[in-house]
Amino acid sequence: MNGVLVVMEQRAGTWNRMSFEALAAGQQLAAKLGTVCSAAVIGIGDNVTALAAELTNKNLAKIIAVQHTLLSQYTADGYTAALEQAVKQADPAYVLFPHTYQVRDFAPALATRFNSVLISDVIAIHDGPIFVRQLLQGKLNADYKHTASGPCFVSVQAGTFRADTLKSGTAAVEPFAPTLDPAQIRSKPGEPFRESAHTVDLSAAPVIVSVGRGIGEQDNIPVIQELASALGAELAASRPICDNGWLPMERQVGSSGQTVSPRLYLAVGISGAIQHLVGMKGSKTVIAINKDENAPIFEVADYGVVGDLFEIVPALTKAVLAAKA
Numbered sequence: 001m002n003g004v005l006v007v008m009e010q011r012a013g014t015w016n017r018m019s020f021e022a023l024a025a026g027q028q029l030a031a032k033l034g035t036v037c038s039a040a041v042i043g044i045g046d047n048v049t050a051l052a053a054e055l056t057n058k059n060l061a062k063i064i065a066v067q068h069t070l071l072s073q074y075t076a077d078g079y080t081a082a083l084e085q086a087v088k089q090a091d092p093a094y095v096l097f098p099h100t101y102q103v104r105d106f107a108p109a110l111a112t113r114f115n116s117v118l119i120s121d122v123i124a125i126h127d128g129p130i131f132v133r134q135l136l137q138g139k140l141n142a143d144y145k146h147t148a149s150g151p152c153f154v155s156v157q158a159g160t161f162r163a164d165t166l167k168s169g170t171a172a173v174e175p176f177a178p179t180l181d182p183a184q185i186r187s188k189p190g191e192p193f194r195e196s197a198h199t200v201d202l203s204a205a206p207v208i209v210s211v212g213r214g215i216g217e218q219d220n221i222p223v224i225q226e227l228a229s230a231l232g233a234e235l236a237a238s239r240p241i242c243d244n245g246w247l248p249m250e251r252q253v254g255s256s257g258q259t260v261s262p263r264l265y266l267a268v269g270i271s272g273a274i275q276h277l278v279g280m281k282g283s284k285t286v287i288a289i290n291k292d293e294n295a296p297i298f299e300v301a302d303y304g305v306v307g308d309l310f311e312i313v314p315a316l317t318k319a320v321l322a323a324k325a
C-alpha cells in the first residue's frame with residue numbers, strides 16, 4: 001500500500017470547491033508520511049477529461065480519471081462500485097474526501113467494502129497520523145488512529161485546510177475504466193440537491209452575509225437581504241433566527257447548522273457563541289458588525305465595525321451598489 005488518494009468532487013464539469021481543501025489535506029498528509037499524493041476524478045466525458053487536465057500542474061503522483069457512462073450522474077451504487085475498483089488498483093494507504101453531502105452518502109459504503117469505516121468530518125490531522133473529529137456538537141475533540149489493515153477512509157471538514165496552500169508540480173492523467181453493470185445501480189437520480197427548490201448548500205458559497213439576533217425582528221431581515229444581494233452573497237443566519245422561523249433552517253451556520261468557509265463572511269448582529277464560531281471559523285476573511293465592542297465575534301474577525309447595524313448596513317449596501325454602478 002502506498003500514498004494518499006484524494007477523491008475530488010465535481011458535478012456537470014464544475015468542481016466542488018471543498019475538493020481543493022481535501023487535496024491540500026492530502027498533500028500535507030503525504031508530506032508528513034514521506035509519501036506521494038494522487039487525485040481521482042469521477043464521471044464521464046469531456047467534463048471529466050477537462051477537470052483532470054486542470055490538476056496536471058499540481059504536485060501529485062498521478063490523476064486517476066475514473067470514467068464510465070453509468071457515472072454520468074451521481075448514484076451511491078455507481079460511485080461506490082467504481083471507486084472500490086479504482087482504490088483496489090491504486091492501493092493507497094489513505095483515501096481522503098471533502099466532507100460534502102455526496103461524500104456522506106456513498107463514502108461509508110465504500111469504506112465498508114474494505115471492512116473499514118469512514119473517519120468523517122475531520123477538523124485536524126496530527127502526526128501519527130491522528131485524525132481529530134468533534135463530538136457532542138463541538139464540546140469535545142476526539143482523536144482517531146487507523147489500526148486495521150487496508151486503506152483508511154477520511155473526510156475533511158470545510159475550512160480545515162486551505163486550498164491556497166496547494167503545492168504546484170506536474171502530474172499525468174491515468175484513465176481508469178471500471179466494470180459496471182446497470183443492474184448494480186439500484187437508484188434513479190432525481191433533481192440534484194443544489195438545484196432543488198428549497199435547499200441551499202452554503203458550504204460552496206464564496207461570499208456569505210449572516211444575520212443574528214441583533215436584527216431584532218423578522219420584518220427587518222430585508223435590510224440584510226439587500227446587502228447580500230448587492231454583494232452577490234448567500235444569506236445565512238445564527239440559530240435563533242432560524243429557530244424563530246425568520247429564515248429557513250437550511251440557512252443556519254454553526255455546530256447544528258452548516259459549516260462554511262467562504263472567502264468573505266460578514267457577521268451582522270451576531271454575538272459569536274462557540275456553536276456559531278465552529279461553523280464559520282474556516283472563513284478566509286471575517287467582517288463583524290456589532291454594537292457591543294466586547295462581543296466574542298470580534299476575536300475571530302479580521303475587520304470589526306462597532307456600531308448599530310441599522311445605520312451601518314444600509315450605508316454599506318448603498319456604497320456597494322454605488323461602487324458597482
Ligand SMILES: Cc1cc2nc3c(=O)[nH]c(=O)nc-3n(C[C@H](O)[C@H](O)[C@H](O)COP(=O)(O)OP(=O)(O)OC[C@H]3O[C@@H](n4cnc5c(N)ncnc54)[C@H](O)[C@@H]3O)c2cc1C
Pocket residue numbers: 137211212213214215237238239240241252253254255256257258268269270271272273274275276279289290291292295307308309310
Ligand atoms: C447544542 C447547541 C447547538 C447550537 N447550535 C448553534 C448553531 O448551529 N448556530 C448558532 O448560531 N448558534 C447555535 N447555538 C446557539 C448559540 O449558543 C447562541 O445562542 C447563538 O449563536 C446566538 O445567536 P446570536 O449571536 O444571533 O444572538 P445573541 O447572542 O443574542 O447576539 C446578538 C448580538 O447582536 C448584537 N446587536 C444587538 N442589536 C444590535 C444592533 N442594532 N446593531 C449591531 N449589533 C447588535 C448584540 O450586541 C449581540 O452581540 C447552539 C446552542 C446549543 C446549546
